Amino acid sequence: MTGIAHASPSRAVSAYTLDVNSEGQAQSVTLQLAALMLALLIPTALGVLFDERLTNGVNGWLKPMKFEASLAIHFGTLALLLGLMAPAVRAGRLIRWSMLTAAMLAALEVAYIMVQAGRARASHFNNATRLEEVAYALMGLGAATIVILTFIAGLMLWRHPRPGVTPAMRIAAAGGLMFSGLATLVIAGYMSQTGTHAVGGTPSVTGALPLVGWSTTGGDLRAPHFFATHAAQVVPLFALAWERLKGNSAASPVAVFLALYAAFTVAVFVQALVGLPFVPWR
Amino acid sequence: MSWDDAFGAANLAAIAGWAALVLLPRPRLLRDGLRYGLIGALALAYSGLVIVYFAGSGGGFGSIGAVRTLFASDPVLLAGWLHYLAFDLFVGIWIAEQADALGLSRWLQAPILVATFMFGPLGLVVFLLWKSANRARTVLAETALAEGVKS
Numbered sequence: 001m002t003g004i005a006h007a008s009p010s011r012a013v014s015a016y017t018l019d020v021n022s023e024g025q026a027q028s029v030t031l032q033l034a035a036l037m038l039a040l041l042i043p044t045a046l047g048v049l050f051d052e053r054l055t056n057g058v059n060g061w062l063k064p065m066k067f068e069a070s071l072a073i074h075f076g077t078l079a080l081l082l083g084l085m086a087p088a089v090r091a092g093r094l095i096r097w098s099m100l101t102a103a104m105l106a107a108l109e110v111a112y113i114m115v116q117a118g119r120a121r122a123s124h125f126n127n128a129t130r131l132e133e134v135a136y137a138l139m140g141l142g143a144a145t146i147v148i149l150t151f152i153a154g155l156m157l158w159r160h161p162r163p164g165v166t167p168a169m170r171i172a173a174a175g176g177l178m179f180s181g182l183a184t185l186v187i188a189g190y191m192s193q194t195g196t197h198a199v200g201g202t203p204s205v206t207g208a209l210p211l212v213g214w215s216t217t218g219g220d221l222r223a224p225h226f227f228a229t230h231a232a233q234v235v236p237l238f239a240l241a242w243e244r245l246k247g248n249s250a251a252s253p254v255a256v257f258l259a260l261y262a263a264f265t266v267a268v269f270v271q272a273l274v275g276l277p278f279v280p281w282r
Numbered sequence: 283m284s285w286d287d288a289f290g291a292a293n294l295a296a297i298a299g300w301a302a303l304v305l306l307p308r309p310r311l312l313r314d315g316l317r318y319g320l321i322g323a324l325a326l327a328y329s330g331l332v333i334v335y336f337a338g339s340g341g342g343f344g345s346i347g348a349v350r351t352l353f354a355s356d357p358v359l360l361a362g363w364l365h366y367l368a369f370d371l372f373v374g375i376w377i378a379e380q381a382d383a384l385g386l387s388r389w390l391q392a393p394i395l396v397a398t399f400m401f402g403p404l405g406l407v408v409f410l411l412w413k414s415a416n417r418a419r420t421v422l423a424e425t426a427l428a429e430g431v432k433s
Contacts, residue, residue, distance in 0.1 A: 046330035053338070061333070119337040 023091040026099040031079040033103035037072035040110065044068060053120045060117040062213070067113055070229070071106050077232050078102075078153060081173045085153075086160040095156060102149040105142040112139060125195055140192050144185060150232065151181030166249035172239030175258045176232045183228035183262070187269055191221040200275035209279060216277045223278040224269035231261060285356040289363060292327070295320060296367040300399045303374055304392050308382060313375055324368035331361035370402040377409045384416065 047061030054060070078099065082090055089095060112135055116123040127133040154177025161170045191197055199219030214220040238261075239254045246253075268278065283291075299320045306312060334357070341352025353359045374395050381391045394412065398405025 043326070043329040043333060046326070047333040050330055051334040053334075118333055 023087045026090055026095045027079045027082045029096075029103050030075045030082065030099050033106055034072045034074075034076040034079065036107065037068040037075070037110065040068050040114075041065060041072075044114070047117065055117070055120050055122060058213070060120050063123070064110060064113045064117050066213075067110055071110065073233060074150075074229070075103065075106065077236075078150070078177075081157060081177060081232075081236065082153065084162055084165045084169060084173050085157050086162050089156055089160040095153065098149045098152055102146045105146050109139055109142050109146075124192075125197075143188065147181045147184045147188070147229075149181075151178050151185075154178035154181060154232075166243065167251035168239045168243055168249045168254045169236070171251045171258070172236045172254045175254070176235035179235070179258065179262055180229055180232035183231065183265055184225060187221065187224045187228050191225065194221075197221045197225075199272055214278050216279060218277060219272035219275040220278060221269075221272050224265055224272055227261075227265045227268055231258075231265070235261060285360050288327075289360055292324065292360075292364055292367055296324070296371060296399075299371055300374065300395070303371070303378055304395050308378060313379065316371065316375055321368050321372055324364050324371075328361050328364040328368060331357050331364070335361070366402065370398055373402060373406055374398045377406070380413065381409070384413065386412075386416065 044061050044065045048059055048065060051059060051061055055063075082095070082099070085095070113123045116126075116132075121128075121132070123139065124136060126136055154174045157177065158170065158174035161174075165173075197220055198215055199221065200217075208215060212222070212226065214223050235254070235258050238257050242253055242257075243249050271278065299316050302312060303316060335355055336352075336358060339352050339355035339358045341350070341354070341358070342348035343352075353362060377395060377398060378391060381394075390412075394405055394409050396405075397408060
């Protein structure tokens with residue numbers, strides 16, 4: 001009892017400083033990163049609107065813009081789904097340090113991508129100079145770490161859900177995060193080994209799919225990367241909709257959906273590997 | 283709109299902001315309006331210019347020569363000017379808030395704010411010295427008062 005009495009004044013102080021033991025710290029830092037990415041969209045949009053230079057045939061600021069949007073969604077999702085984790089685990093060192101590390105790496109990644117966009121140079125697949133070679137390798141390491149940490153968050157969520165989380169949401173959130181982490185690691189890892197996201201096709205960017213920019217003439221490994229990574233949103237959203245519409249919180253329908261989604265992602269991966277565009281009839 | 287037009291428009295906006303800071307009462311609305319509205323707009327314009335033109339200018343920060351190359355580009359020179367305008371006004375608002383909190387006269391603040399507008403760091407250092415001198419004066423007065431009470 002005395003322990004609690006002693007703890008309360010320091011708690012009041014810690015509201016104004018970084019409270020390293022807070023249950024909310026992991027969610028706070030992931031949400032802060034998501035907010036930072038949303039903020040960066042505004043200056044990046046200036047580049048998209050006014051920069052007339054082209055990198056590999058397209059406005060170089062489209063790339064940081066896609067990364068900012070994607071990372072905002074990814075870390076926003078992490079913040080939400082961490083709320084389903086048992087508070088004691090969420091407050092634990094593993095999750096707090098994992099999320100802080102992931103957020104830092106994401107910020108550094110986008111910083112480098114923006115610097116390279118400003119220089120009108122490629123960031124990924126660019127081994128032109130020694131510095132860019134090292135930076136590209138470090139980005140790969142950083143991205144791999146982010147997705148591994150995403151997997152760990154999913155695993156911890158599966159093992160220690162907060163009381164009251166339905167079986168459907170538990171498997172959707174944990175399964176979505178784990179599949180996102182694992183499949184992205186495999187697909188993006190393969191992509192980095194081949195040294196390009198294109199499999200055959202003409203390298204021209206004209207006629208690429210709007211918004212995402214995937215090739216319509218050959219295979220594009222960014223398509224399976226996209227579906228793998230965003231499983232973390234799609235599967236929980238499915239569970240949410242299913243629970244609302246069907247009033248059914250059982251795990252099995254979500255498990256079936258997760259399996260189908262995984263199969264679809266693998267199919268898109270194979271489609272790209274054999275050199276077929278994601279939308280072949282365009 | 284030429285770079286010269288943009289330069290003129292930015293100057294006009296900055297002068298209007300400074301005039302408001304020196305002459306008008308300072309409710310939160312005014313200070314935040316200057317900070318988020320005017321300075322925000324200047325900073326956003328700066329960001330756009332640097333994003334598009336910095337790398338292409340071929341200059342850098344490493345030497346006087348590199349900086350000169352940087353400023354040989356009109357849009358980067360304009361960006362540099364916006365940098366002055368935005369940061370000087372930001373410092374000006376900080377000075378005004380500090381001075382108001384200390385209860386320092388608006389009449390005496392005015393020349394310091396104008397100096398900050400014209401020659402940023404000069405105005406800032408004068409304010410910092412003024413603030414220190416005021417504190418010394420307050421401490422002396424309090425000590426004298428305490429002595430007076432004792433005797």
